Amino acid sequence: MLELRAITAGYDRRTPVVRDVSLSVEPGEAVGLLGPSGCGKSTLARVAALLHRPDSGTVLLDGEPVHRWRHRAPRAHRTAFGVVFQQPRLSVDPRLRLTDLMAEPLRATGRRNEIPDRVAELATAVGLTPDLLTRRPHEVSDGQLQRACLARALVLRPRWLICDEITAMLDASTSAALVAAVEDYRAETGAGLLAVGHDHALLNRWCGRLVRWDDLGPAA
Numbered sequence: 001m002l003e004l005r006a007i008t009a010g011y012d013r014r015t016p017v018v019r020d021v022s023l024s025v026e027p028g029e030a031v032g033l034l035g036p037s038g039c040g041k042s043t044l045a046r047v048a049a050l051l052h053r054p055d056s057g058t059v060l061l062d063g064e065p066v067h068r069w070r071h072r073a074p075r076a077h078r079t080a081f082g083v084v085f086q087q088p089r090l091s092v093d094p095r096l097r098l099t100d101l102m103a104e105p106l107r108a109t110g111r112r113n114e115i116p117d118r119v120a121e122l123a124t125a126v127g128l129t130p131d132l133l134t135r136r137p138h139e140v141s142d143g144q145l146q147r148a149c150l151a152r153a154l155v156l157r158p159r160w161l162i163c164d165e166i167t168a169m170l171d172a173s174t175s176a177a178l179v180a181a182v183e184d185y186r187a188e189t190g191a192g193l194l195a196v197g198h199d200h201a202l203l204n205r206w207c208g209r210l211v212r213w214d215d216l217g218p219a220a
């Protein structure tokens with residue numbers, strides 16, 4: 001279970017953007033977090049993915065409190081999460097070909113021998129044709145780059161997926177393909193999902209449970 005307990009977080013301790021928020025995701029569960037622009041959803045998503053240390057509150061992974069964040073987190077924690085962000089161009093190294101971008105986590109964890117098979121498997125799963133894999137980010141569309149980012153998030157077979165507005169700015173068919181790829185992965189592995197967004201219809205179709213930002217506070 002992934003549990004966020006009484007999380008307060010932000011970028012200036014005097015004015016936190018997330019205040020006393022609690023939320024949990026069971027293994028295999030898909031939770032959709034809905035809220036208006038700027039309310040703090042992305043900040044909370046980054047806390048959930050152990051990428052942003054909260055000012056106060058506790059994140060528990062399978063009942064164990066997390067004490068270290070970002071690169072200081074133990075490898076088992078870092079690799080437990082696959083994260084996809086809203087703007088793929090901001091989350092990739094522009095010099096990497098898509099194949100290397102997708103393989104990055106395998107290379108970083110010393111699993112180079114798995115790269116060819118895993119990249120081929122994931123390219124199919126996310127709908128990237130072989131000709132696209134040798135291109136660099138500026139040579140592909142936003143949707144194609146987001147598919148590669150999803151593949152990168154799945155490459156280490158995480159137990160938890162954090163998807164932060166991953167279909168914003170994409171057309172309906174690309175959005176549907178990305179959601180389908182996430183759901184195929186979850187069906188195969190039983191991974192839990194926290195999907196953040198403001199598109200009620202999309203999150204309602206995608207997730208088993210919807211949570212509204214305004215209902216997350218201490219009074220909820």
Ligand SMILES: Nc1ncnc2c1ncn2[C@@H]1O[C@H](COP(=O)(O)OP(=O)(O)OP(=O)(O)O)[C@@H](O)[C@H]1O
Nearest residue numbers: 011017035036037038039040041042043044165198
């Ligand atoms: N790195 C940062 N430094 C300072 N303030 C930030 C930073 N990132 C976000 N903020 C501020 O924190 C608040 C919450 O931002 P956040 O991105 O978490 O909201 P959001 O609900 O995900 O918004 P959106 O739906 O528009 O992406 C906003 O007021 C934003 O300006």
